[in-house]
Amino acid sequence: MPNAKPATTHAINDPLVEWFIAVLDPIKGNFIKLVTICSVTILLLALARGLLMFLMRQTIIVMSRHIEYDQKNEVFAHYQLLDTNFYKTHSTGDMMNRITEDVSRVRSYTGPAIMYLINLLSLIAFCVINMVRKDPLLTLYVLAPLPILAATIYIVNQIIYKKSEKIQSLLSDLTTNAQESYSGIRVIKSFVQEKAMFGFFEKNSVDYKNNAIGLAKVESIYFPSMALMIGLSTLITILIGGVQALHDTTKVGVIVEFVIYINMLQFPVSAIGWVASMIQRASASQKRLNEFLQTEPSIADKGKAIEHVKGDIVFKDVDFIYPHTGIHAIKKFSLTIKTGEKVLILGKTGSGKSTIAQLLLRFYDAQKGDITIGKVPLQSYSIKNLREQISYVPQDVFLFSDTVANNISFGLEAANHPQEIISKAARQASVENEIMQFAEGYETMVGERGVTLSGGQKQRLSIARGLIKQPEIVVFDDCLSAVDTATENTIISNLYQYLEDKTAIIITHRIFTLLHFDNIVVLEDGKITEQGTHNELMMKNGYYAELYKMQTVQAHTE
Incomplete structure (x- = not known):
């Protein structure tokens, strides 16, 4: 049998890691001290990550609440500018739904969605860049399923957008039905029409439920798709990396590193669907808000403030x-x-x-x-x-x-x-x-x-x-x-x-x-x-x- 090829030392090519190893080099013989320093370093990094995450949440979530506050004020102020004819052609329930539910969905985009999107993009960029630096060819194989994932997200997003518009419209009908029932409760009771009114409400409620369940079913495609892509990437890494390791034992560390990166990507990639769904819902809600915000009152107020309105x-x-x-x-x-x-x-x-x-x-x-x-x-x-x-x-x-x-x-x-x-x-x-x-x-x-x-x-x-x-x-x-x-x-x-x-x-x-x-x-x-x-x-x-x-x-x- 031919002699096995001797193992060679694999260069790290990472300045930060090399610096850390150089710092630990004097105490590499003291196991307890080495573990203690590494443990404290990991703890400090975790605390720093938590602090930065806290500051990010404080900045973005609080900002989104301010945006929600401003948007609700803007919508309410615009409602008061609109003329009498507008209020005769639009239901109270629909207007209430737009200033509450639709604004809330837009806030979910300007707050949690943006925050998680930043987090996802940062983590994905970090992992992909380091994977490319370690092995560009293996990275290409690992990321091969992504085009399928992108196509799935695009198709599902289009369906979610249309269904979100429909659901918000049905929610407006449901709110209108409830508001009219509460306001006219004495008439309903005096004519003994509780059962009939419940029938109307139940019909609207069933329509809303069926469409909401339909949307939930569409959204449920995301997470299995993400899990499938992660599984395929892990499988490809082990398969191709294993073949490379048979020819070069120094690749073992790279394979382990790739598996770690793929596991790190599991949450970001899985959350892409959730964030995309939230963005589509917010987009549908913002479109509904814009319909009212872009409505100009038919009674134009271009006159001057005259001190006394009097005369014939x-x-x-x-x-x-x-x-x-x-x-x-x-x-x-x-x-x-x-x-x-x-x-x-x-x-x-x-x-x-x-x-x-x-x-x-x-x-x-x-x-x-x-x-x-x-x-x-x-x-x-x-x-x-x-x-x-x-x-x-x-x-x-x-x-x-x-x-x-x-x-x-x-x-x-x-x-x-x-x-x-x-x-x-x-x-x-x-x-x-x-x-x-x-x-x-x-x-x-x-x-x-x-x-x-x-x-x-x-x-x-x-x-x-x-x-x-x-x-x-x-x-x-x-x-x-x-x-x-x-x-x-x-x-x-x-x-x-x-x-x-x-x-x-x-x-x-x-x-x-x-x-x-x-x-x-x-x-x-x-x-x-x-x-x-x-x-x-x-x-x-x-x-x-x-x-x-x-x-x-x-x-x-x-």
């Missing part, structure tokens, strides 16, 4: 069609309301009465015609300034989950308001006596949407909120429908004094006999059918006269 209000040939329904609400409407006049706008449901108030406050802009205040077009006023100086009491009462006092003073800018101002508004709205009967008076919490109050109490609190302001123009939109006749008469008597020096527009479907109106306008199908003073309209013997006689007879019989 003029509607000239105004036409308006609701964009979300196509209903032609106002047709060639012309009306002049002089400063200080009290005008009653009367009509049946759907005649266009409330639309006039919404156009005056620029919740919508008319498609045709002009609206001016003091000969200044509405578009020339800043929206904020215009609405601040018009006191508006809508027919749809909305109270916040806050104290009675804060609900009444909601429209005032200052944070703290004198109690006397709040009490005066409550007295004018004929609701103070009932407030004082509450356990905590003005500090009583009214509950979500005023759920703890009766319909009449909520309506009168809404009136008090409008009365506490002292603007030049006031608009009351059918705001006494939920109060009894005696309370209505008391409120109207108080209004008579309050409105003395103000321009007032009273929108209603009934006649207030205790108030003197300078002009009474009768609307039908968006057009003015009658106009004049009380006496003039009674002489015409039209709709107004008929309604007045009917109310008078009804009042006498009660």
Whole structure:
């Protein structure tokens, strides 16, 4: 047999390792001391790694929380800029889902995903560079399965992106369904529709569950794929490295080193799928957020802040069609309301009465015609300034989950308001006596949407909120429908004094006999059918006269 080839010393070619070996060389005969120094070195390196990891988490995760904070504020601020039509065409549940769930998913990308991505890329780069330095050919064989892995990740990511969009949309539907059920729980219970509503919720929930499970199944492809690639790489290393070691015994150390590197790569490569999935989900969520953030309000605010909004209000040939329904609400409407006049706008449901108030406050802009205040077009006023100086009491009462006092003073800018101002508004709205009967008076919490109050109490609190302001123009939109006749008469008597020096527009479907109106306008199908003073309209013997006689007879019989 030929003589075996003598073993040769393998050069390390690593300055740091060679330096460390040189430092340990004087004590290589002292086993205990050598092990102690190596153990302490490993411990110190582990502590340094932990400290750096802690600092990285503190930097990136905290940064992601700041990004989440800023993004939620940005979305909320943009929501408040959007016009009324936007809110009539988008559900509350969808908007809530975008500002919570979608923002949270984007935060997962800007925080954990980036952190793990940096960690993965650093570790992969470290291992691959050292593998190439040790044996470029063996490295090439070991990394051969990576193109298959890259193709798998690309294909699966495309599926995840589409499924993530679908899931977020279904989650919005589920949130909307739940929100409507909670808000309308009294209606649901009174009509005994709990089972039907549960059926709707269950259907949405099943759709969401099935799609979420489908996404989980797709994501589950990642980890077996990663494990397969790691196994193949390990197998290739041992197979090819073993063949090399048979011809050159110095390769044994390289093979061991490669196996260590492959094991080090196991977590980074496995986590690539998780990070990629997180990035795809965040991408889908950011796209949904951008849909709203890039939505421009149709009511452009390009006007100037004018100190006082006052003067004659003029509607000239105004036409308006609701964009979300196509209903032609106002047709060639012309009306002049002089400063200080009290005008009653009367009509049946759907005649266009409330639309006039919404156009005056620029919740919508008319498609045709002009609206001016003091000969200044509405578009020339800043929206904020215009609405601040018009006191508006809508027919749809909305109270916040806050104290009675804060609900009444909601429209005032200052944070703290004198109690006397709040009490005066409550007295004018004929609701103070009932407030004082509450356990905590003005500090009583009214509950979500005023759920703890009766319909009449909520309506009168809404009136008090409008009365506490002292603007030049006031608009009351059918705001006494939920109060009894005696309370209505008391409120109207108080209004008579309050409105003395103000321009007032009273929108209603009934006649207030205790108030003197300078002009009474009768609307039908968006057009003015009658106009004049009380006496003039009674002489015409039209709709107004008929309604007045009917109310008078009804009042006498009660």
